[in-house]
Amino acid sequence: MKDINSSFQAAQWISNYLKHEITAEERILLDEWLKQETWHQELFNYILTEKNLTKDLLELSDTDTETRLSMIQKLIRKNRSPIRRFILPSLYIAASIFLVSCCVYFWHHSGNWSRSPHSVTDVFPGNNKASLKLDNGKTIVLDSTRESIIVQNEGIRYNDASKIITDHFKAQYYELSTPTGGQYQVILSDGSKVWLNAQSKLKYPSKFSKQLREVELEGEGYFKISNKGSSDEANQPFLVKTRGQIICVLGTEFNVSAYADEKQIKTTLVEGAVRITNPLMPLSQQSVTLVPGKQAILEGNTLKVKDVDVNSAIAWKFGLFRFQGTRISELMHYISRWYNIRIKMQGTVGQQKIFGEIYRTYTLSQLLVVLNELEDGKVKFILNKGSDNNYEILVKTNP
Template sequence: MTEQEFLDLLARYKHGKLSGAEMQQFAQAVADGTFDDLVKEDVLKTLHEPKVSGKKGILRILTVRRYKVAAAVVAGVVAGGLSFLLLTRHSRQADITARRNVEADFPPGSHKAVLTLADGSVVELDSTGAVIPAQGNAIAQASGGQLHYQGGSSGPESLYNTLRTPRGGQYKIKLADGTQVWLNAGSSLRFPIQFHKGERTVELKGEAYFEVAKDAARPFRVKAGKMDVAVLGTHFNVMAYENEETIQATLLEGAVNVMAGNEQQRLAPGQQASMPASGHIAVKEVDVEEAVAWKNGLFIFQDAGITTIMRQIERWYDVEVEYEGAPKDIQLNGEVYRSYNLSQVLAVLKAAGLQFKIEGKKVVIIS
């Protein structure tokens, strides 16, 4: 492939006009390292240009308010002796491995989940929907990647259902009170099929974004590990994966109270409460776009370490990640579409200095 042919593919890629075969050819050319200088130039240009709606680069442009942070991190990494953007040369065997990596591809996640009913029966859900057996007088319907509960009463005792998304899956649910919940990959939500008087309580493992229906008489409570989040009606994200260092609650709209043991903190929009496995609740201002990026079809990395990034990739692409040696101590900034195949995401990370090989369903990071 000539430089001009590569630039033509790059230009068409930015406008979303590559065919499947062309996309594979383009990703392979990036992984090969033949056009390292052109890739580096594009990434640098992308980092410094204003954001243009609908335009894509090898590394999707950071928003203006993120730019100063990104520039500082780039400078810090270069000063530390490891360029954030400089592509390094490797042995012939490494190049062969890179070409094979493009062929060993994995598609992005999709709408899929498993619903466990109160009687223990299980219903498989996907984007086409499913038939949900009756439970009391409540009605549940599944279609278009969404589960919807409405009407009825479950009687004097609440009947609980559990919605679980596997790695490589996500799903949306509308609860009986009108609250909407987006469930990220590798997560579960336990909830009553009908809320009675008093609190509306659900239990979360993993990550979910909530748009809570307002009801002053019935506060909404999310139990996530050692953290409880109580609201009346608001928009917020909760991340409580067991393999993450902290539980995080991020508020986008309204107000929430975050509780853990005898501690309680009230959040304002734009704030995030985080709590490690053993420690106290800490509150800070954050960019909420990063917290809900997964819901909006993006990976957004701000000062993100390799292990943090790869945990997200494990969940979304349903792969295992291992490390040959200690992971590189670098922090990355940027945005990548979650609709990309794994090879495309790894090509972006390769442009940031990450080296890898794929063995079956395992991604091995080479330090």
């Protein structure tokens, strides 16, 4: 960026990022801007990691924002040719434009912006990342600027209608996989929708049979099952197979968490009804039927049902970590999976419960700022570099 106009454009991208409203195109442009100059990335990291700046952005009043923005714009006009006026749709955009423009201005004109001798390293959150494996062994890496794929008779397309697989290469079965820090959505041939969380796999056919709809899940997925299809497919029972259990549904919404590295398989019903079966259990205990607001937990050969905060269980689908009395060890497991980072906990701190809500779009440094303000600061979350030079979060009680 060579002038203040382009600096204001970068400020708009950053403000959209802070508001979690950045588009895929804007994210690409922001990434390009960050790579152009070392100080671009340093400025961006500074904005994201400084606790006081983050707090100020959230607490600025309308008057303060307008006044401060007016000051910086007047200062710029004294030294540059007239610039295009931005229409500011929200407080957050105005505050972010002021902050970034001020930093950029003083970097170029006053020399008052001093770079820290130690550049802050940040870890970005997960995003749309997945691969599609065909039954012939071929694997296709999906476009991270898209968010979903659609299974159709003529092959598979992205949600914007561009083709991935034509009929000539169509397989009988597909396996959609998300890595650590990835998520993706698929619309199945019957119109049902499945959202995959990080480190998850969904195996499904190119077309369901007229007798049964069946998929296999490893990891976590949110299902919205269609029963209003134009074909016979959507009128047949829908089965979700996971490790140790089978879920039978017909027109409903539910979440399943069935990670291989977790002891429990959790099925949470949002609406409709599902029947969960464990064929290894005694006949009288093999199945339970869930109603909305209930969660089935399978651990070993024990299947039980409890009331649950549904919003917490499905928060990931809406871009949130939501924890209401969640053990810190469980929360950090979610964070590790989403940010692809190791966790180290001292003593029994992992057994403590924590309450709060954080955007999954936050960078790791932003997330740690919020975590360290929870529970009156009784628990500390610290980003360290391990002996192998990989970053890890240290969690400990605050004396």
